[in-house]
Amino acid sequence: QKDFEARFRLPHVTDIFPDFPPIPSTFCLKMRTPIDKDFPGHYSSDEEWHGYINNNDRVLLKTIYYSSPTSAGAECIDPDCTWVEQWVHRAGPREKIYFKPEEVKAAIVTCGGLCPGLNDVIRQIVITLEIYGVKKIVGIPFGYRGFSDKELTEVPLSRKVVQNIHLSGGSLLGVSRGGPGVSDIVDSLEERGISMLFVLGGNGTHAGANAIHDECRKRRLKVSVIGVPKTIDNDILLMDKTFGFDTAVEEAQRAINSAYIEAHSAYHGIGVVKLMGRSSGFIAMQASLSSGQVDICLIPEVPFNLHGPHGVLSHLKYLLETKGSAVVCVAEGAGQNLLQKTNATDASGNIVFGDIGVYIQQETKKYFKEIGVHADVKYIDPTYMIRACRANASDGILCTVLGQNAVHGAFAGYSGITVGLCNTHYAYIPIPEVISHPRLVDPNSRMWHRCLTSTGQPDFI
Ligand code: ATP
Ligand code: MG
Numbered sequence: 469q470k471d472f473e474a475r476f477r478l479p480h481v482t483d484i485f486p487d488f489p490p491i492p493s494t495f496c497l498k499m500r501t502p503i504d505k506d507f508p509g510h511y512s513s514d515e516e517w518h519g520y521i522n523n524n525d526r527v528l529l530k531t532i533y534y535s536s537p538t539s540a541g542a543e544c545i546d547p548d549c550t551w552v553e554q555w556v557h558r559a560g561p562r563e564k565i566y567f568k569p570e571e572v573k574a575a576i577v578t579c580g581g582l583c584p585g586l587n588d589v590i591r592q593i594v595i596t597l598e599i600y601g602v603k604k605i606v607g608i609p610f611g612y613r614g615f616s617d618k619e620l621t622e623v624p625l626s627r628k629v630v631q632n633i634h635l636s637g638g639s640l641l642g643v644s645r646g647g648p649g650v651s652d653i654v655d656s657l658e659e660r661g662i663s664m665l666f667v668l669g670g671n672g673t674h675a676g677a678n679a680i681h682d683e684c685r686k687r688r689l690k691v692s693v694i695g696v697p698k699t700i701d702n703d704i705l706l707m708d709k710t711f712g713f714d715t716a717v718e719e720a721q722r723a724i725n726s727a728y729i730e731a732h733s734a735y736h737g738i739g740v741v742k743l744m745g746r747s748s749g750f751i752a753m754q755a756s757l758s759s760g761q762v763d764i765c766l767i768p769e770v771p772f773n774l775h776g777p778h779g780v781l782s783h784l785k786y787l788l789e790t791k792g793s794a795v796v797c798v799a800e801g802a803g804q805n806l807l808q809k810t811n812a813t814d815a816s817g818n819i820v821f822g823d824i825g826v827y828i829q830q831e832t833k834k835y836f837k838e839i840g841v842h843a844d845v846k847y848i849d850p851t852y853m854i855r856a857c858r859a860n861a862s863d864g865i866l867c868t869v870l871g872q873n874a875v876h877g878a879f880a881g882y883s884g885i886t887v888g889l890c891n892t893h894y895a896y897i898p899i900p901e902v903i904s905h906p907r908l909v910d911p912n913s914r915m916w917h918r919c920l921t922s923t924g925q926p927d928f929i
Contacts, residue, residue, distance in 0.1 A: 478557055478896055481566050481692065481881040484685055490564035493520065493879070494601045497561060521560035523880070527893040529554040529706065556706065556895040559873040559887055566881030567663060567692070569601030574878075575662045576625065578639040579611035579647075579669035579676070580816075583700045583712035585859035585867040586639040586668060591630040592871025593666050598627050600879060606660075607640065611669075612647035612676060615656040622660070634867075637858040645672075646815025650679040657684070657691060664692045664878045670699045671903045672816050674886060678899040681884035692878040695886035695899055696870050700855065703748040703906040706897060707888040711867045713751070715860045716744065720755035723850035724797060728761040731793040734844040738784060738794050738832060742825030742849045745799030747906040752799040753919045763787055763794045764925050766824075768801035769909045770916075772928035774831050780928050781835045788843065798824055800851070825849055869894055 482488055497519040531553050574597050578586050590607070597605050607623035608614035614622075623629075623641060633640045648656075657665065657680070667677040674695045681693040697704045702713040720743050727739030743752045749767020756762035764780060766772055773779040780796070787794035800821055807822030814820055829847040836843035859867055866889060873887045873894050885896045909916055 472554065475901060476556060476898060478882045478898060479681070479685075479884040481690055481883065484688055485690060488566060488690075488881075490566055490881070491568065493561060493563055493565045494569050495561045495565075495596075495599060495876070495879070519561075520563040521558050521876075523557075523562065525558035525560075526555040527558050527890055527895045529556060529891050556890050556897050559877060559894040559896050561876045562880040565600075565879040567879055569879075570603065572597075572600075572602045572663050573604040573606070573661050574602055574664040574666065575606050575608050575622075575657075575660070576641065576666045577608040577611060577614065577668070578641050578643050578698070579667070579673040580643060580645065580698065581670075581700075582638055582643060582855040583698045584637055584715035584855070584857045585711040585863045586643075586698065587630075587633040587636065588859050588864055588867035589668055589696050589698075589711065589871040589874075590625075590640055591634050592868045593875055594625045594630045595627055596872045596875040597664075600875065602664075606662075610642040611644035611673075612653060613644045614641075615653045616648035634864065635858065637856045639668075644815075645818075650676065650683050653680055654683040654687065654689070658687075658689065663690060664694070666694050666696065666874050666878070668696045668698050670697070671704075671906065672818065673698070674899050674903045677886075678884055678903070681899070684883070692881065692883040694874045694878050694882070696874050697886055697888055697902065700751070701745050701748055701906075702750040703746075703908070704888065705902045705904070705907045706890055707902070707907070708892065709866070709889060711863050711870060712859065713863070714866075715857055715863045716751050716854050717754045717758060718860055719854040719857050720744075720751055720850065721759045723848050723854075724755055724759040724761055724795060727846065727848050728759070728793075728795050730846050730848075731795055731844075734793070734846075736788045736792065736836075736841070736843045738788070738796065738843055738845045740796045740798065740825055740829050740832070740845065740847045742798050742800055742823075742847070742851070744851055744854065746801040746821065748908045749799040749802065750909060752797050752802075753909055753916060756797050757915075757919050757922055760922060761795050762797045762923050763791070764796045765919055765923050766796065766798040766802040766928075767909055768799055768804070770802075770911050771805070772803060774803075774806060774828070774928075775835075778926065778928060780828070781832060783926060783928070784832060784843075785836075785839070785841065788841065796828065798828060800824065803827075 684691040731737035731739035756765040812820040
C-alpha cells in the first residue's frame with residue numbers, strides 16, 4: 469500500500485519551486501454546499517459557493533478481498549483474508565491554482581493516428597482555458613513535428629475558432645508520427661514561452677510527454693505537461709474506456725453488418741472484417757458482441773491456427789455446411805505469428821504489422837479451392853473510415869470532461885500526468901503508470917467468454 473502511495477503521487481510544480489505561492493482559483497464554481505452531507509438534496513439558502521476538489525480526494529479503483537476458500541461471503545471475518553485497495557487521484561478544479569492566467573501561454577498538440585473526438589477535446593481545452601482567463605492559446609500543427617518544422621506556424625486558438633470543430637472528425641491541428649527529439653521540443657517550448665502543454669496522443673505520445681516533463685524539470689522550467697490519452701483501441705491501463713472507442717465500436721458494427729449482408733446474400737458467402745487493435749482486441753470483441761452477427765472473432769490475446777482439424781478454416785467449412793454463410797471479425801494485431809515478419813517500422817519506430825485480413829482472405833480462398841467447395845470470400849477493412857468519424861454522443865461527453873479536467877490539472881500545478889475515466893470517475897494518473905504496457909483483453913474474463921458464447925466458436929488450437 470505504501471508503494472502505491474509513492475507510485476501514484478502526482479508530480480507538482482512545488483516539487484521544484486517549493487516556495488511558489490498559490491493563488492485563489494479564477495474558475496468560478498456555481499455549486500452549493502449541502503447543509504447536511506447525508507441529505508445531499510438539501511442546500512443552504514445563503515448560496516455558499518463551493519465545490520472544488522480537494523487534493524487528497526481519491527477514486528477507488530478496486531478493493532480486492534482475498535478470502536480463504538471456505539469463507540462464506542463479505543461478512544465472514546476470516547483471519548486469512550486480506551483487503552487490497554487501489555486508488556487514483558480525483559480530477560477536477562482546485563481552489564488554489566499555481567499559474568496566473570494572464571501570464572499563461574498554453575499550447576495543444578495532437579500526435580499519432582486519428583481518433584474520433586480529437587476536435588472535441590481541443591475545443592474543450594480552449595474553452596476552459598478562456599474561462600480561467602488565459603489569453604494566449606495556440607495549437608502546434610502536425611504533432612511534435614510542428615515544434616521543429618520552420619514552415620509550420622502556431623495556430624492561434626480561441627472559443628470563436630474552435631466553436632464548431634467538433635462537428636467533424638479528424639484533428640483541427642493535424643497529426644503526425646516521428647519528429648524532433650525531446651530536447652529540441654523543450655528548446656522550442658522555451659523559445660515560444662509556453663507554460664502549459666496539452667498533449668493528445670497514444671502510448672508513444674505519452675512517453676514523449678513524460679520525457680518533455682522530465683526535461684522541463686531538469687531545466688527548472690515552470691511548465692505543466694498534461695496528457696489526454698487518445699487510443700481508439702481502448703488499451704490504456706487503469707481506464708474504463710478512452711475517447712473514440714465507443715464511436716469505433718459503433719462504426720465497426722456497421723461494417724460487420726455490411727459484411728453479414730454480403731456474406732448472407734451470396735452462395736456460400738464469407739465476410740472477413742479487419743478492425744483496429746494492435747495489441748488488444750477490445751474493438752473486435754465489443755463490435756462482435758454488439759453486432760451479434762460474427763461467427764469467428766480473432767484477437768491478439770488469443771492464439772489460433774488457420775489450418776488443421778481444429779483450425780479456423782475447417783470451422784468455416786462447418787459453418788458453410790450448416791449456416792450457408794459466415795462472418796469473421798479479426799483485430800489487426802491478431803495472428804501475427806502466422807505472417808512473415810517484415811521488420812519494417814513507421815516514423816515513430818512502431819513495427820508495421822503484416823495484413824492479417826488479407827492473409828485470411830487468401831488462405832480461405834485457397835483452402836476452399838483445394839477441397840473443391842465453392843466459397844465467395846469478401847474482405848472489408850473499415851479502419852480509416854472509422855478513425856475519421858466524428859465522435860458519437862457518449863464520446864462527445866467523455867471528451868468534454870477530459871478536456872476540462874486537463875486544464876484543471878494544469879492550473880492545479882500538476883505536470884507529467886494524464887487524465888482518464890477510472891471506475892466511473894475522472895482521475896489524474898502519473899504518466900509512467902499508464903504506459904508501461906498496453907491493457908489487454910483477459911482471455912479468462914467473463915466478457916471474452918460472453919463473446920465466445922455469442923459467436924459459438926470453438927478454440928482454434
Ligand atoms: P497511436 O495510438 O495513434 O499509435 P501514439 O502516440 O502511440 O498514437 P506514435 O506514432 O507511436 O503514436 O508516437 C507519437 C509521437 O510520439 C511521435 O512524434 C513520436 O516521435 C513520439 N514518441 C514515441 N515514442 C516516444 C518515446 N519513447 N519518447 C519520446 N517520444 C516518443
Ligand atoms: Mg502507439
